[in-house]
Amino acid sequence: MTTAEWWTELKSITLHVEGESPRLWPESASDDHRRARIDLRRAEEALREQIEAVAAQRRGLPPGGELGPYTFREGPADLAEDGPERPVTLAELFGDHDQLVIYHLMFHPEDTAACAACSMFVDGLNGVERHLTRRTAFAVMAPAPLSAVRGWARTRGWSRVRLVSSAGTSFLDDLGVAGSRGALFPAFSVHVRDGDAVRHVVTEPADFPDGTGRGMDLMSPVWNVFDLLPRGRGDGDPDNTYPLGPPVR
Incomplete structure (x- = not known):
């Protein structure tokens, strides 16, 4: 039970009767x-x-491996601005935190759009960024040029998440989220600051070692809400053509 001040002020809570709980079905x-x-x-x-x-x-988990001094590229916090670009090290991504979560966006340097499923994940992460960054630093990273990453972010409305290009670095290869021929794997990776060093904690890929999926599903509200439906998730995949205008009622 939370002790936050707002908890003691809302009528929705102060009118609660001890022992009452929501029913799981209507009377019918x-x-x-x-x-x-x-x-x-x-x-x-x-x-x-x-x-x-x-x-x-x-x-x-025991302490993970120490990571090198990688330097990435990022732009202004205001997504509407084109520049200037500036270097940012892996250690600097932590800011005032000692924990860092990175979402690895599948956006290859030769592609013109990011993976639709990854984009769906970042749509949600952009919305909760203000909550995430109360406890951890957070960034979205891709090996595509920074201008392409920011351009794609504009089409999606990702105005809050920190966007970083790893182009020209071996970070994705060293971390294991890039394949031998340059394929990209969607994943979350978690890191901690250990004194002056940065250590890897865990990588959570979308697929399990046997090739089956749903490895990151707990981090997406979309799949979890679909699992509540009588017809489940259906056979469709996320699509980059969803309208980004006002919702249709």
């Missing part, structure tokens, strides 16, 4: 539905415990 629900929903809730509770256990195991 059948007995079969109610029994099945209770079973489902138990399964959801077990899943929560498994997620917590995996998170604890992740936090318990």
